[in-house]
Amino acid sequence: EPEVTQTPSHQVTQMGQEVILRCVPISNHLYFYWYRQILGQKVEFLVSFYNNEISEKSEIFDDQFSVERPDGSNFTLKIRSTKLEDSAMYFCASRTSADEQYFGPGTRLTVT
Amino acid sequence: QKEVEQNSGPLSVPEGAIASLNCTYSDRGSQSFFWYRQYSGKSPELIMFIYSNGDKEDGRFTAQLNKASQYVSLLIRDSQPSDSATYLCAAEVSQAGTALIFGKGTTLSVSS
Numbered sequence: 001e002p003e004v005t006q007t008p009s010h011q012v013t014q015m016g017q018e019v020i021l022r023c024v025p026i027s028n029h030l031y032f033y034w035y036r037q038i039l040g041q042k043v044e045f046l047v048s049f050y051n052n053e054i055s056e057k058s059e060i061f062d063d064q065f066s067v068e069r070p071d072g073s074n075f076t077l078k079i080r081s082t083k084l085e086d087s088a089m090y091f092c093a094s095r096t097s098a099d100e101q102y103f104g105p106g107t108r109l110t111v112t
Numbered sequence: 113q114k115e116v117e118q119n120s121g122p123l124s125v126p127e128g129a130i131a132s133l134n135c136t137y138s139d140r141g142s143q144s145f146f147w148y149r150q151y152s153g154k155s156p157e158l159i160m161f162i163y164s165n166g167d168k169e170d171g172r173f174t175a176q177l178n179k180a181s182q183y184v185s186l187l188i189r190d191s192q193p194s195d196s197a198t199y200l201c202a203a204e205v206s207q208a209g210t211a212l213i214f215g216k217g218t219t220l221s222v223s224s
Binding site for chain 2: 031033035041042043044045048056058089091095099100101102103104105106
């Protein structure tokens with residue numbers, strides 16, 4: 001069964017450094033998403049991406065964040081200058097034109 | 113502010129019992145609603161979604177939606193210890209991008 005994959009599973013970085021989180025959505029899916037979950041808190045929407053552009057973003061997704069689909073398979077989330085409060089699990093999700101969003105296993109980002 | 117509210121629990125039921133999980137949402141424009149299961153340290157796993165008033169059954173799971181009351185529920189029949197997890201209710205709150213807004217989740221514990 002096709003799955004969303006994410007790399008790395010765990011990323012440790014120093015405050016102020018740039019990080020890129022990578023996702024490979026399910027191959028025939030058209031909509032792509034990033035969510036984050038701070039430890040012990042709820043899953044929060046960051047951004048959605050369709051037809052090679054951002055279709056919606058939350059207040060969390062400020063100028064420090066960017067997304068890109070550099071080729072036909074990868075979908076990336078870049079954080080330009082990480083802060084301590086960016087430490088969280090980051091989930092990529094994808095879906096077809098139907099409703100269901102399927103989540104990847106997540107990347108645990110630790111900012112020290 | 114669009115919100116999805118859930119009782120955090122824990123909800124404890126014996127093996128074989130019916131577990132009832134509830135969720136309310138604030139945005140009357142929400143069209144589709146989703147139940148995800150999340151094991152500790154893992155990503156959300158889709159159980160089922162519902163967009164029409166009434167009941168929708170899938171195996172041991174039944175989702176119920178009442179748009180007039182802005183209420184969604186999930187029933188788990190014949191609960192098993194492996195059902196012990198946090199159950200996340202999510203609402204799709206926009207037409208563009210179809211972001212999901214999540215509740216904090218209800219922790220279910222099924223004792224054998």
